[in-house]
Amino acid sequence: MIKNVLQMxxxxxxxxxDKAAFSDSNGSVSYREAFASAKSIGTCITKMGQKxxxxxxxxxxxxxxxxxxxxAVYSGNxxxxxxxxxxxxxxxxIFDIVDxxxxxxxxxxxxxxxxxxKKVVLYWDAVKAIPDEDALMAIRxxxxxxxxxxxxFTSGSTGIPKGVVxxxxxxxxxxxxxxxxxxxxxxxxxxxxxxxxxxxxxxxIYAAIRSAAQLHIIPQGLFTFPVKLxxxxxxxxxxxxxxxxxALCTVANLRALNKVQMPYLKKILFAGELxxxxxxxxxxxxxxxxxxxxxxxxxxxxxxxxxYIVNRxxxxxxxxxxxxxxxxxxxLILDENGQEAAEGEIGELCIRGxxxxxxxxxxxxxxxxxxxxxxxNPHYPExxxxxxxxxxxxxxGELLYHGRKDFQIKRRGxxxxxxxxxxxxxxxxxxxxxxxxxxxxxxxxIFFYKGREISEDGLxxxxxxxxxEYMQPxxxxxxxxxxxxxxxxxxxxxxxxxxxxxxxxxxxRV
Amino acid sequence: MRNKVLEILYExxxxxxxxxxxxxxxxxxxxxxxxxxxxxxxxxxxxxEIDPELISPDNFESVDAIVRLMERLSE
Numbered sequence: 004m005i006k007n008v009l010q011m012x013x014x015x016x017x018x019x020x021d022k023a024a025f026s027d028s029n030g031s032v033s034y035r036e037a038f039a040s041a042k043s044i045g046t047c048i049t050k051m052g053q054k055x056x057x058x059x060x061x062x063x064x065x066x067x068x069x070x071x072x073x074x075a076v077y078s079g080n081x082x083x084x085x086x087x088x089x090x091x092x093x094x095x096x097i098f099d100i101v102d103x104x105x106x107x108x109x110x111x112x113x114x115x116x117x118x119x120x121k122k123v124v125l126y127w128d129a130v131k132a133i134p135d136e137d138a139l140m141a142i143r144x145x146x147x148x149x150x151x152x153x154x155x156f157t158s159g160s161t162g163i164p165k166g167v168v169x170x171x172x173x174x175x176x177x178x179x180x181x182x183x184x185x186x187x188x189x190x191x192x193x194x195x196x197x198x199x200x201x202x203x204x205x206x207x208i209y210a211a212i213r214s215a216a217q218l219h220i221i222p223q224g225l226f227t228f229p230v231k232l233x234x235x236x237x238x239x240x241x242x243x244x245x246x247x248x249x250a251l252c253t254v255a256n257l258r259a260l261n262k263v264q265m266p267y268l269k270k271i272l273f274a275g276e277l278x279x280x281x282x283x284x285x286x287x288x289x290x291x292x293x294x295x296x297x298x299x300x301x302x303x304x305x306x307x308x309x310x311y312i313v314n315r316x317x318x319x320x321x322x323x324x325x326x327x328x329x330x331x332x333x334x335l336i337l338d339e340n341g342q343e344a345a346e347g348e349i350g351e352l353c354i355r356g357x358x359x360x361x362x363x364x365x366x367x368x369x370x371x372x373x374x375x376x377x378x379x380n381p382h383y384p385e386x387x388x389x390x391x392x393x394x395x396x397x398x399x400g401e402l403l404y405h406g407r408k409d410f411q412i413k414r415r416g417x418x419x420x421x422x423x424x425x426x427x428x429x430x431x432x433x434x435x436x437x438x439x440x441x442x443x444x445x446x447x448x449i450f451f452y453k454g455r456e457i458s459e460d461g462l463x464x465x466x467x468x469x470x471x472e473y474m475q476p477x478x479x480x481x482x483x484x485x486x487x488x489x490x491x492x493x494x495x496x497x498x499x500x501x502x503x504x505x506x507x508x509x510x511x512r513v
Numbered sequence: 514m515r516n517k518v519l520e521i522l523y524e525x526x527x528x529x530x531x532x533x534x535x536x537x538x539x540x541x542x543x544x545x546x547x548x549x550x551x552x553x554x555x556x557x558x559x560x561x562e563i564d565p566e567l568i569s570p571d572n573f574e575s576v577d578a579i580v581r582l583m584e585r586l587s588e
Binding site: 223224226227228229230231249250252253256257258259261262415446459460463472 | 528531546565566569573
């Protein structure tokens with residue numbers, strides 16, 4: 004029985020020792036090498052004497068980062084991938100929550116991490132440690148499959164990021180479902196696009212090691228230049244991708260597929276936001292024999308729990324279904340009273356099954372709000388996760404998406420709580436009140452505020468020190484006063500309506 | 514041409530005004546999402562077609578590079 008994610012790596016290293024495991028623009032490492040390096044890192048961290056704690060990994064996106072994750076798990080700890088481009092302020096908030104036992108980093112981030120007053124270890128030093136097989140064996144003996152593998156931090160509506168903790172069992176079950184559903188094997192070559200601090204990368208990493216496939220990390224800069232991107236993919240014979248729709252759309256919209264044929268590409272998966280049908284059709288026209296699949300779900304259920312394999316033609320204006328539950332995942336659609344919604348009615352999507360995360364690290368309160376007892380089962384403890392997504396079921400038994408219960412948005416695949424931006428802005432001198440709305444069509448975040456006049460540059464700089472680049476508003480509009488609804492809350496609907504119709508002058512723009 | 518291109522670029526992304534002489538790619542002003550907006554707006558406003566192969570770092574690294582490319586394509 005597989006009960007630890009490292010067994011997947013060990014199996015691959017045993018069966019395919021010389022096969023490429025992870026690669027990036029600086030070359031590749033074999034499964035044998037990845038296995039050995041991960042054990043060295045594990046040994047190095049073990050010497051610090053802590054178990055069950057966080058190991059923060061602050062590295063550029065490369066194959067060494069993936070090996071560091073495995074190394075952290077060897078040491079009996081769990082890993083926390085950190086976006087090195089994040090402002091110090093937000094990194095500190097995350098460190099306050101997880102209190103990492105060590106920060107694993109590279110030369111590019113070493114000096115900056117040193118200033119955060121934590122124990123910092125360079126990857127290239129850690130990897131020199133001689134593996135202590137006895138110590139690693141002792142750690143494995145004590146490990147069980149409900150121990151955490153990683154914590155991924157996602158936006159929090161109060162301004163504090165939330166660390167979603169997932170255990171071995173969830174990751175292993177998800178990897179197994181992936182292999183069975185999409186027939187990944189040792190000939191699969193994944194072309195990774197998503198960041199390691201986002202849950203979509205869990206598919207790339209663990210489907211790869213589970214099937215002894217190769218995980219190739221595509222240099223991020225290439226996504227701006229689609230012809231070069233496609234040429235790079237062919238050069239590396241990438242046959243499987245799991246990207247956010249924005250990345251697929253850039254390639255389609257800039258007509259790169261007219262220029263470059265994709266003879267190797269066989270599986271095209273996407274998730275993270277709505278996939279526009281028009282661009283999907285462009286892909287299907289140029290790469291007709293590939294499998295296309297729409298995956299859906301939040302970080303709190305490992306990666307996704309619902310999927311749809313594209314099996315029919317769609318008109319450009321027809322939405323792509325989000326599909327049905329994965330095997331061994333069950334969906335409940337609950338109404339406001341926690342009862343099952345009537346057939347065809349809209350309700351909140353709730354999930355039960357082994358993909359469920361353990362909760363939010365060091366945040367009992369937030370955990371209890373959304374990981375709750377199944378209201379349909381009063382007989383014994385059973386948790387479900389309330390996603391906040393509003394859905395219904397159509398006549399074909401497929402799930403349809405109707406938006407969010409709260410103010411969470413998805414922009415270019417990034418999950419953002421508008422509340423986090425508002426909380427960060429609240430700290431800027433001169434802002435009395437503020438609110439953000441999202442223009443879904445143009446994918447722009449619009450920031451409205453009341454207060455002293457502040458230059459756009461000043462606002463951007465003020466926020467830049469607190470929130471990551473992908474959360475930055477695109478426009479700042481100062482109003483005499485913000486509109487309120489009958490309940491005394493800021494009227495986001497009115498603001499959004501006025502903005503989209505270009506009528507914000509009416510709201511008292513100053 | 515330069516003024517026309519600048520007008521289009523400002524409309525797509527006002528931040529470009531602060532980076533007139535910078536490398537737009539390295540500074541992150543033009544990323545994988547913005548490139549689509551930039552290319553589509555330029556094509557529409559200038560009534561030209563930009564061959565996908567011309568969408569390269571050389572041609573989009575700076576305001577000057579974009580202006581040069583547009584001049585070439587409008588000839």
